Amino acid sequence: MELIDTILEKKNGVAKITINRPEVYNAFRAQTIKELIWCFREAWDDNTIGAVILTGTGEKAFCTGGDQKQKDGESGYDGKGGLGNGIGLEIENLHQTIRNIPKPVIAAVNGYAIGGGHVLHVVCDLTIAADTAKFGQSGPKVGSFDAGYGSAYLARIVGEKKAREIWYLCEQYSADECKEMGLVNKVVPLHELQQAAEDWAQKILQKSPTAIKMLKLSFNADSANIQGITQLSMANLALFYQSSESAEGKNAFIEKRPVDFSTFRS
Numbered sequence: 328m329e330l331i332d333t334i335l336e337k338k339n340g341v342a343k344i345t346i347n348r349p350e351v352y353n354a355f356r357a358q359t360i361k362e363l364i365w366c367f368r369e370a371w372d373d374n375t376i377g378a379v380i381l382t383g384t385g386e387k388a389f390c391t392g393g394d395q396k397q398k399d400g401e402s403g404y405d406g407k408g409g410l411g412n413g414i415g416l417e418i419e420n421l422h423q424t425i426r427n428i429p430k431p432v433i434a435a436v437n438g439y440a441i442g443g444g445h446v447l448h449v450v451c452d453l454t455i456a457a458d459t460a461k462f463g464q465s466g467p468k469v470g471s472f473d474a475g476y477g478s479a480y481l482a483r484i485v486g487e488k489k490a491r492e493i494w495y496l497c498e499q500y501s502a503d504e505c506k507e508m509g510l511v512n513k514v515v516p517l518h519e520l521q522q523a524a525e526d527w528a529q530k531i532l533q534k535s536p537t538a539i540k541m542l543k544l545s546f547n548a549d550s551a552n553i554q555g556i557t558q559l560s561m562a563n564l565a566l567f568y569q570s571s572e573s574a575e576g577k578n579a580f581i582e583k584r585p586v587d588f589s590t591f592r593s
């Protein structure tokens with residue numbers, strides 16, 4: 328596959344996958360998601376690879392979720408496509424691939440992890456963050472939501488109250504705050520981030536691959552029911568994306584104006 332939005336590098340038993348759209352703070356479009364799934368499959372199928380690092384290009388952003396500027400049906404905001412899930416993005420498939428690949432995935436969060444970009448690090452096995460990184464959900468601000476792994480699995484990590492706070496208030500949290508709530512494993516200075524992720528990957532590579540694989544499958548089994556919740560969530564999101572309420576959130580962001588959801592309260 329020709330990679331346009333991502334970079335795949337394999338070295339010393341580690342696959343590093345980089346979201347490479349810095350002009351939009353590494354927001355993803357349908358092409359990006361397709362490529363990410365392909366990259367993870369490449370790492371999955373390669374027996375020389377024992378761990379995967381997911382990161383973003385530059386110092387500003389890891390990933391800021393769905394690309395709010397795409398209007399050509401590539402964004403996932405047109406209510407079409409996407410493996411029949413109706414949202415035009417194979418998000419479900421990507422989340423499931425990150426969970427199912429029998430090798431640990433380390434998110435190296437180099438900046439903003441917002442919206443769908445935040446969910447990406449949530450579904451990774453481990454998260455190492457730059458001390459400059461910022462985390463948060465933005466769906467209710469921009470007319471979107473992820474009521475699957477992004478909420479139900481998040482609640483398992485940070486607890487019900489905190490997960491509700493994160494989604495209802497859409498605030499941003501520092502790397503240290505996220506470490507405090509168990510959402511981040513380790514915080515390092517930005518210039519040490521990639522090496523720190525590589526060091527952890529190398530430590531994993533020294534362990535029994537079968538033991539690691541079984542442990543990952545076991546951790547996953549306990550929260551496997553969330554896959555069904557994710558499917559329900561995406562089907563509902565597809566309907567929501569066709570509403571003027573969702574459009575108001577997206578348009579306000581693009582037009583750089585305050586959002587007005589007041590007419591949609593019922």
Ligand code: S0N
Binds near residue numbers: 393
């Ligand atoms: C990241 C933020 C907070 C940074 O703010 P800051 O520092 O003020 O910079 P900006 O000037 O706002 O941004 C710099 C440039 O980058 C562009 N940009 C940033 N984010 C996006 C984006 N997501 N899409 C397109 N462009 C983006 C800015 O426009 C700006 O460019 P210029 O200078 O040319 O104007 C701030 O940028 C921010 O809040 N960004 C938006 C975050 C957001 O709302 N993301 C989308 C959230 N929604 C989703 O993720 C839902 C879609 C999705 O992922 C999904 C789909 C289906 C199912 C589930 C999900 C899921 O959520 O998982």
